Amino acid sequence: MEDPDSYVNECSGNLSGIERRHRYEEVSPHFDSHPEARIVNDTMNKRRICVVALPIGWCIGLLLAQAEKGATWGKRLSLPLLLCTITVFAAGQEFPLKKVPLLTHLVDYEAAWSPNGRQIVLISNRHGGMKVHILNASGDADGSEMQQITSGPNEDDSPAWSPDGRQIAFVSVHDRVSDIFIMNADGGDVRQVTHNLGQNIHPMWSPDGSRILFNTTFFGESTPQTDQASDEKRVIGEKRDDSIDLATIRPDGSDLQRITHGGGYTYASFSPDGKWILHRRQHGEVSQVFIMSSDGSGDHNVSGSSTLDGWPSWSPDGNKIVFSRHLQSGFQIFVMNRDGTRVRQLTDAPGEFVNPRWSPDGRRILCGRRLGGVSLAVFQAPM
Numbered sequence: 001m002e003d004p005d006s007y008v009n010e011c012s013g014n015l016s017g018i019e020r021r022h023r024y025e026e027v028s029p030h031f032d033s034h035p036e037a038r039i040v041n042d043t044m045n046k047r048r049i050c051v052v053a054l055p056i057g058w059c060i061g062l063l064l065a066q067a068e069k070g071a072t073w074g075k076r077l078s079l080p081l082l083l084c085t086i087t088v089f090a091a092g093q094e095f096p097l098k099k100v101p102l103l104t105h106l107v108d109y110e111a112a113w114s115p116n117g118r119q120i121v122l123i124s125n126r127h128g129g130m131k132v133h134i135l136n137a138s139g140d141a142d143g144s145e146m147q148q149i150t151s152g153p154n155e156d157d158s159p160a161w162s163p164d165g166r167q168i169a170f171v172s173v174h175d176r177v178s179d180i181f182i183m184n185a186d187g188g189d190v191r192q193v194t195h196n197l198g199q200n201i202h203p204m205w206s207p208d209g210s211r212i213l214f215n216t217t218f219f220g221e222s223t224p225q226t227d228q229a230s231d232e233k234r235v236i237g238e239k240r241d242d243s244i245d246l247a248t249i250r251p252d253g254s255d256l257q258r259i260t261h262g263g264g265y266t267y268a269s270f271s272p273d274g275k276w277i278l279h280r281r282q283h284g285e286v287s288q289v290f291i292m293s294s295d296g297s298g299d300h301n302v303s304g305s306s307t308l309d310g311w312p313s314w315s316p317d318g319n320k321i322v323f324s325r326h327l328q329s330g331f332q333i334f335v336m337n338r339d340g341t342r343v344r345q346l347t348d349a350p351g352e353f354v355n356p357r358w359s360p361d362g363r364r365i366l367c368g369r370r371l372g373g374v375s376l377a378v379f380q381a382p383m
Contacts, residue, residue, distance in 0.1 A: 106373040108143065110355060111135075114161050114185075117360040121159040121168055122376065124148075130155040132170050132187070143376075149187030158202045161185075162209050167251075169193070169203035169212055180214055182251055193253045199240075202267055207274040211248040215266050219245045219258055235326050236287045236310045237280075241266050246279065246296070259296040267311060270294065272318040280310050289323055291338065302340035309334075311355045315362060322346075322356040322365055322381075333367055335382060346382065353377065 107130070111122035120135045124146060127133075132150040139145040150156050150170070157171040157178070169182045180193040180203045194200045198217035205212055220243035246259040246268050259265075259277070268279035274294060281290040281301070288303035289312045303309045308326035315322065321338055324331040325345075330352035336343040347353050351371030358365055362381060369377040 104373075106375065108133075108376050109368045109374045110158055111366055111368065111376050112160055112357050113137070113359050113366060115163060115165040115360060120366065120376075121161060123157055123159065129153075130157065132156050132159045132168065134185075150183075150190075160204050162205050163207055164209060169205065169251075171201050171203065180212065180249075182212075193249060193251060195253065197256070199244075204269040206248070206270050207272060209251075211250060213246065213248050213259075213268055213270060213277065215244045215268065216247050217243050217245075218247070219261070220263060234285050235308050236331075237266070237282050241282045242284075246277070260292075260299075261296075269312075269314060271314055272316060276318075278312050278314055278321060280312060289321065289340075302336070302338070304340055304343075313357050315358050316360055317362070322358055324352075324354045324356065324367075330370075333365065344382065347379070 107123070107125045109123055111120050113120060114137075118137055120137050122133055122135060123130050124133045124143075125131075126143065126146060127148045131148050133146045133148050135143060135146045149168075150172075155173045157173065159168050159170040161168055162182075166185055167182050168185055169180060171178050172181050178199050178201050179195070179197075180200050181190055182193055183190040193203075193212065194214075194216075198220070200214050200216045200218070203212045203214045217240070241264060243263045244266055245261065245263055246265045247256060248259065249256045264282040266280045266282060268277050270277060277292050277294055277296075279290055279292070281288050281299075286307045287310050288301055288307065289309045290299050290301055290303075292299035302321070306325060310324050310331075312321050312323040314320075319338055320335055322333065322335045325334045329348075331354050332345060332349075333347040333353045333356050334343060334345050346365070351369045354368045354370065356365050356367040358381060364378050365381045366376065366378045369375050
């Protein structure tokens with residue numbers, strides 16, 4: 001409902017993590033054995049296509065041969081026409097290329113440090129599907145030691161460590177409904193927290209571990225249908241975020257408490273002392289960083305005049321906020337004081353940088369980087 005990604009919004013376009021689906025349509029299986037054929041992932045349209053470099057004369061011959069056999073334009077002639085079109089396009093393209101199709105599409109996102117800073121929990125598709133994984137923070141940079149700790153047909157999203165590091169809250173999407181679950185840090189003893197509460201994402205623990213803060217559509221009068229045309233115009237968030245409010249619940253699923261009213265509250269987290277809630281506030285296509293008291297009172301803007309901020313996160317001491325801001329080149333990482341002063345840009349590199357998280361010792365910042373796929377990046381935090 002955010003992100004990445006989104007998955008971006010965290011991953012592709014404005015699709016959120018819980019809506020992202022990996023559907024592939026296999027085209028031209030008859031040419032898989034052709035020596036010039038190769039399968040390419042078309043990530044823009046989420047398809048797999050078989051691209052064959054064929055001579056124009058060969059295509060025309062195939063068209064005539066199939067026409068003699070009574071082939072219809074809508075069916076048997078469509079494939080050679082497609083292949084001829086691809087061949088002509090390849091021959092006529094201009095260099096340097098403005099877009100280069102990906103052969104693979106790796107997704108590592110929604111990462112968070114463990115309380116002791118030794119591990120990172122994240123969502124990854126490295127082993128098939130969008131699943132919760134654990135990565136040693138001091139391990140190999142290529143993620144080869146990453147371990148998958150959830151399984152099954154459902155997609156997962158938004159993992160968050162408990163303050164003592166023994167449990168992980170996360171989202172599981174089943175039958176098109178997203179619910180909050182918790183499990184042990186090794187993936188065992190999975191328990192469902194939310195039941196029949198609409199769509200629920202982005203769980204974050206209170207500092208004492210007694211409650212889970214999350215985004216929910218449960219209190220909305222009605223959940224608006226996804227408006228793809230409207231969502232495509234948004235740089236961050238989705239139309240359905242307008243109906244999302246904040247609530248807390250106990251880890252055993254009891255004592256649901258509503259915090260906000262009116263919708264547009266997403267991506268929230270408690271301050272280290274538990275007295276404040278940092279969150280993204282959405283008004284139509286405007287997205288800003290706000291802070292309120294833990295009871296929902298005193299909500300105020302700390303983004304100032306900026307209208308495209310998101311993914312806010314506290315520094316370990318609660319005095320600063322790291323977040324993403326959209327510039328002409330895309331999202332980059334910024335930091336500011338908790339009152340919105342002393343704004344400073346931290347990244348200005350190729351790609352887009354989202355979902356920043358300060359390490360527990362305050363020395364590093366972990367974030368997602370969108371550049372082709374979605375990967376993780378870490379850099380030294382400002383002093």
